[in-house]
Amino acid sequence: MHDPMLSVENLVTHFPARASEAGRGKAVIRAVDNISFSVSAGETYALVGESGCGKSTTARSILRLIEPTAGSVRFRGTEVTACTGRALRALRRDMQMVFQDPYSSLNPRMTVAQIVAEPLIVHRMASRSEARDRTVKLLDRCGLDRRYADRYPHAFSGGQRQRVVIARALATSPKLVVADEPVSALDVSIQSQIMNLLCDLQEEFGLAYVLISHDLAVVRHMADRIGVMYLGKLVEQAPVDEFYRNPKHPYSRALLSAIPKHRPGDASARIVLTGEVPSPTNPPAGCPFHTRCPHVMPRCHTEGPKTSTNAAGHSVACHLFDEDSNDS
């Protein structure tokens, strides 16, 4: 197998917990707890999971917007976690981010043209007039009229702002774009436009995406591979078709069963999970999902499941699949 563009190995990000939340001692919030995955060039890798499971923290840790506690992130042969200062900033030329909220991720005091041109200026990739040309082209490509280039962000709608955010992310011709819930703050009608834009741009520029989402419909439309997170851990990874056809982990099955059905009377029953997500300050021993799992076994309480991978690249961390890990 060829070298992946981005490989994340045993990534851990802990935050110090406030004393009031943690009792005493050196308690931490285990936001991301030992995650490994890789993304190839031109591929879309989706991270899904419910609120608070560590998706966004993972994304920010990869880009070093949050300092990871341990583990390794390799991007095109460079160890991201070891970079400092200038080297890190140079690296950011090739890995950009699209943010969830297009209302607060644009500087209200800069015009759209200045916002999109800034990465070019920062990385000294263009003179001012060249930057202007490229900015106009990028805005055009992202579906914004050049007449609006000198307006401030407040004059735009949410969907248009997200187009600006995407144009900014593409300014330096990055290889990897981390998109943190790129469409969840938008109206449904706008969501599909932005998703299509992202897909078109991926094809045109050969981008790799790490797509963070809680919307399984979005993920199915865009992703090549999918990783399901629960309580800071990756519980299942699979190619997207395989995942929707044959979800293995009980948590993944519950997630998929929660998608509203198109046809009334569709056969598959909804799996309703009981209880709450345990606190990441004090995760349960053994399998993190055992407190809510419908198939819980005695060993789940004490023993963490190993990740088993089959030939199709479908891996799952669950004791149910320990024995028959070689057939799918």
Place this chain on the structure above:
Amino acid sequence: MGKIIMPRYLRSVARDPRVIAAHLVLALIVVAALLAPLATEPALRQQLSDSLDPPSLFSATTTRGALLGTDSLGRDLGARLLLAIRVSLTVGALAVGVACLVGTVLGLLTGYFMGWFDNLVMRIVDALLSLPFVVLAIAIVAAIGPGLVNVAMVLGLTGWITFAKLVRGEVLRLRQLPFVEAARGIGCSHLRILFLHIAPQITGIVLVTITLTFGQMIIAEATLSFLGLGIPPPTPTLGGILSGAQDTFFAAWWIVAFPGITLMLIVLSVNIIGDFLRDYFDPQINHLSGRKKRKRPAKNVEVPNRHGIETR
């Protein structure tokens, strides 16, 4: 640059009569201050026989014929007022300049970088806040002596706290916002983020604080002069004239009224202009079509598809 900016500024000013008035009053006061050297001689000449002569403007029984009357030493109040305006404006501007520069820079740095430097500066702020202003002023003036520049320094070195605390609080809030994170993600350096992304967001509150502080500084200078810690006589200051009028207040209303009105006009017009400037520099407020839309409704229709800018 000027060609483009000035008409826009003037058109914005013209939208609000209060702002026009404030600009005119301030311009008048500045012109008065500039003309003040002409009045030095009558302002300092004492003539006790003309003591407390009423203003010739309002009274027929005047002996000296001074337009705004004379003070208890027979000096021309109008001339003294011109000189006092000059001194007060200078002290106010110097003091606010020092306070704003020191306070804003420290506020930006402490709020953005936090850590030990923040702790150090904030403990200094706490220490300064625990001392009453007058005690602090006495200590500093005792050390460096009275005089115009020294008074401005005393005021500036106590006034920066307001700016530092305000700016630090804003920066603490702003640095959490996604667009700052986005700037880091783009690859901006810390200094670029601080001065290009964060600093422009606080110009509004800093401008308003400058105008509010400017008034306070002029009044504080008066306080210091009153206590003998300010600018020593015979140099007239607005505060100095006011405090000197205490004994003769019931006999000579003009010595209190004219400096008081001048002080009020300066502070009021500076505050109005400050409010105006805050709006002027805020791109979210369309100051040309914003406030008085109904007067020119046709203009708004011309531009197709004005996203987000609603025309009520």
